[in-house]
Each structure stands twice: as C-alpha cells, then as structure tokens.
Amino acid sequence: MAELKSLSGDAYLALSHRYAAAGLAFGAARGPEAARGCGAPDLGGDLSAAPAPRPPAAAAESSGEQSGDEDDAFEQRRRRGTGGAADARRRPREQRSLRLSINARERRRMHDLNDALDGLRAVIPYAHSPSVRKLSKIATLLLAKNYILMQAQALDEMRRLVAYLNQGQGLAAPVAAAPLTPFSQAAVYPFSAGAALPCPDKCAAFSGTPSALCKHCNEKP
C-alpha cells in the first residue's frame, strides 16, 4: 500500500497493471465474487453482480424495519441510559424511531459514497476484468491520485513538446504558435524566440530530465 502513496506518475501504468493483473497487495486469489460476502449490501459486491445477500442487521435497510440485533442493541442502550441527551428527552418509542431514521440516512449516505467510489473505479485505467478483484477503497483513492498526477505530467510534457516543435518550424512568435497550442501556451512558453539550445538542454531546462516524448532527447549523441 505504501507504494501507492508515493507512486510517481511515470510508474502509474505499470503499477496499475500490476494491481489489476496480479492483485498484488489486495489478495490475488480473491475473485470479485468472493470478495464480498461480507454483509456488503448492493454496492459491496462487484459492479455487475446481483446484490449480495445481506446479514440480518443490514436486511432492514432503509425500509425502517428493525432486525433482531438492532433491537437488542437498542434495548441495551436504553437500559444503560446511553441514548444521548437528545434521546433522553424523548419517549422510548420516539427515540427508537428517530434512531432508525438516522441509521437509514447514514446508510444511504454511505451507499452514495460507495457509488461515487465505484464511479471512480470505472474511470481509473486498470484491468476491469471479472477475474480481477475490485480495488479497495483506499487503493482506489491512491491510484486515482497517482493517475491524476501522471496525466498532469504527461500534459506538461506535451506542452513543452508543442512549444519546441513550434519553435523548430519558425513559429516561435506567440501569435503564430497559438493555433497549435490548445492551452494558454503563451504563459508557459518555454523558449524565447531565437534561442537555439540543443534539445536535451531545453527539455532539461523545464523538467530537469530529458523528455521521453521528444525524439531528440532519445537520440544517441
């Protein structure tokens, strides 16, 4: 997991593939179906599967129904008098109904959160095959963060490349370069007109390392 936290953009694809294909660190042998037997309601299971069976405590869901477990827990709290200050002012029946509605709301909220996480998983490039275990919540977030960083890095590199190409074609003037640069290139235009430094120097001037996207950077000296 630590590797996800410090992952650079460059390493993202390789790692995401690793997680997807091998399921490293997330339990390779765990199939998508096996992963969620656990009380995981609808969203707990894999995205396309039918809702997994629920445990008794979860069966009531938002219907406001009470399970036996929840009844017991409620009774225990009532006897202990740990219902909270607001509850203490209410009649038991009222307390209970309020508690149920709060629980249902919280359940809904968590389901919405899980929906959003599923949406995030859907757009993160990693293997979505049925044989691959679903990303955990934390892995989803970390992978998404690294994916964003990687995209930003690629975008930055593309900008530099476009700027370089424009200059090489004698289009160094910002006005002439504008049609080739979809973003506000003028503000970050890397080279002054007429500056004819060797390519690796130019690339290195902005990233500190030669660009992988620049053919000159990859040329043998």
Place this chain on the structure above:
DNA sequence: TAGGCCATCTGGTCCT
C-alpha cells in the same frame, strides 16, 4: 488464526 476490508450503528459536531 491473524490481518485486511467492509457495512453498519452510534454519538458528537456543525450547518441550515
């Protein structure tokens, strides 16, 4: 069996 991951319940806090 331990550890990871998860859903749910719960009380507290903040906001409208």
Place this chain on the structure above:
DNA sequence: AGGACCAGATGGCCTA
C-alpha cells in the same frame, strides 16, 4: 429541529 458529516466501535467475511 433536522440533516450532513465524521470518527470510533463492532462484527462478519475472506485470504494467506
């Protein structure tokens, strides 16, 4: 007052 959000506690399921 009611709803949203949060974090801690608890218990279930699964894998190594």
